[in-house]
Amino acid sequence: MPAKSAAQQKAAGAALSAKRGDTPMSKLKGASKSMVESMTEKQLEDLAETKLKGKPEHVQD
Template identity: 60%
Template sequence: MPAKSKQQQMAAGAALAAKRGQRKASSLKGASRGMYKSMSKAELRRMAKTKRKGKPKKKRR
């Protein structure tokens, strides 16, 4: 599932880095921590590789 906003894409990237061991999981906060716990590496990779061009900064509710 592709990211819907730049912030969502960046949070997925941070969570993916923690899953790979490139970043400490304890440094994650907010959405990235939730993604780290609930999503697989493959799901995070699909979300993190989303192109940012044309995406809103924040997702509308």
């Protein structure tokens, strides 16, 4: 599942880093904190590897 915005891709990258142990959990904020707990490493990889070209910074619901 590709990321829908640049913010989602960045949050997934931060969560993936924490899940792998490269970044301390205490450094995470907002969405990335909940992503670590609710998503698998594979799901985070899929979001984090999304290309940002043409993606908006944020998506309005």
